Amino acid sequence: MKEILVHIGIGTEALAFLTGMVMFPKYKHTVLKYFPLYLGLVVCLELFCLFFYRVNNVWLFNILTILEFNFFAFIYWNYFNRFNRKTLLAFLVVFNTATAVTCFLGVQKFMVEPIYYSYVTVAFMHVVLIILLFNQMLRSDAGLDEILRDLLFWICLGLLIYFATTLPIHTIRSWEETLGEFRHGLFYVIFSAVLLKNLLFIFGFLWSKKKYTY
């Protein structure tokens, strides 16, 4: 059952990537043109680890976490105003420095276990940054219809739901030790969050407009 759900999760990620590629002309003039690159990377990594590199692959996902946050920071940077950019810059410096220092000092064992502190930090920072972005949208001249037709809104909504749901889960260091049999329940929560996130991405790709025209 779990294996099937993993396949479904990766399947929706691949579907989101493919939809993103098909709908590419819609948003190729924006900075979101790099978003399918990220989706493609995630799908490739998941498939590679699922079929060819099933054990001791945690370091790859640790690298992905660091790249992912820096990538989204780049996306947010292009949309943020001056005030929010300062917050983003502070978050970037704190996250990268803290991750580098904790891995260097051995607090987080980068090669052999997930970098939990960084995971939690990333989730928290994402939630804050997305709320800041929504706040900025609220203060702009754009109407609700215009916002709902913007791909950025659906990407942020997907990420917000995913990170908000998984933030407390990422605080657990060892699922088996801490939760025993109950760990399966958390797997379903993460699966639902991934599914919802990818469905929101797909919906965003399909529903968004190249140029809003009332």
Add this chain to the structure above:
Amino acid sequence: MEQKEIYLLIISASATILIFCISLIVLFILFQKRRETYLRQITQIRVEVQEQTLKNISWEIHDNIGQILSTISVYSHGLIHNVPPEFKPKIKESQELIEKAIVEVRALSKALNTDYIKNIGLLESVKIEVERFNRLKFMTTDFRIVGDPYRLNEEAELTMLRILQEFFTNTLKHAQATHLEVIFEYTPLELNIKAEDNGVGFVEKEIRGTGLINMKNRAKVIGAFINFDSKPSRGTRLDLKYKNKLLKHGAN
């Protein structure tokens, strides 16, 4: 702490954060909707005030300047019999200019008068505007109608006319265009208006004026589709679409 308790704690923490975020999104949408309603009301009031001002100006032009020009015309007709013959050609020329001025002033007065526009409709009003450009040799124009014309509701027609007038003004003032093409395409479902000039064009992000925003806001008020397509040196094209909302009533 028991494993079950930790599990429940994590699940409830996840649920709490998720509910918080969803509530935030719902609030965001509700707030945006309310804000939009207020903005629409403000735009509507602003448009009404503008229309009233234009109507007052139209009355002033018609009743004041128009009357003065008519009086001058009458005097000049009386004068022509009492002047030496060498002055007659000059007076005749002046009379012709006064007649021209009276025609233009009346046309301008009509173009500004809301009641007149509502009475004759969008199509006739645009025709008058375009003919005026031809008459004054501002630029060459091409006006075409495709399909069977029908009337839309008065407010929508008036708003669309104001959008087109703003577009024409921009074409005259900024575009340095020599040709303007206007197409009214009537289909049973909607009216598609295309207006295109061969002017200098623009890059939308670089536009500082309020003209484009005004046009978009006006279109928003009546729920019309509006799109500008322009590139430097390639002219500007306006697409304006409005659903035939009277179709349902007509069918009944």
